[in-house]
Amino acid sequence: MALFSEKNAQTQLDAEAKKVKRADLEALLERQRAIEDKVKGSGKLSRFSADIKLMFSMIRDYWKGNYRDVPWKSIAAIAGALLYVLNPLDFIPDLIIGLGFLDDVGVVALCLRLVESDLHKYAAWKEHTEESSQSA
Template sequence: MALFSQKNARKQLNAEAEKVSRADLEALLERQRSIEEKVKGSGKLNRFSADIKLMFSMIQDYWNGSYRDVPWKSIAAMAGALLYVMNPLDFIPDLILGIGFVDDVGVVALCLKLVESDLHRYAAWKEYKEELTQTAQAD
């Protein structure tokens, strides 16, 4: 049996997402830089760095009210996954060399699978918004 399966990832993600409150989003956004640094330095999680930045961007836009075309469940899942990554003493403690980030990778990968369509819509919205801003500045 695998050390950390998709079933375990789903269980951990659901547990974290159920605990997320709107106040947790603020705390998460304050820790964004440290989480992104942890991801960069972890090898296994590094391949998700662009996705994690996009998740943070979406949470930030949700938090400040500029993007609300997403269900709370998706915001909670992303926040739960990022809070899980932030916790060094999770299902498999990050301190265990070689396998410490396996559970973090599983939780992030599952989260991305669950919110993929929401992230795609958000990325398209963000790109459109940036194009409008550039057009307005050019005029």
């Protein structure tokens, strides 16, 4: 039996996403640097660095009202996954060397799979918006 399975990841992600309220997004955005620093220094989790930056970008644009073409369920899942990463005492405590980030990796990977199409649509929108503002 795996130490941290996809079922465990789904359970943890669902639990975190259910707790997320719109007001939590601002607090999450304020903690972006702490989460990105943790990701950079975590080994296996660091491969998700670019994805996590894109997640934060989408949450920021959602929070500001610039981008709303995404279901709340996806925003809540992303916020839940990022809050989970921030928590050092989650399913497998981050203090356990060699194993502590396995659950974080599982939760982020599952979240990315669940919101992949929403992130792709957002990235395309972001690119188009930036191109439009540069040519104006």
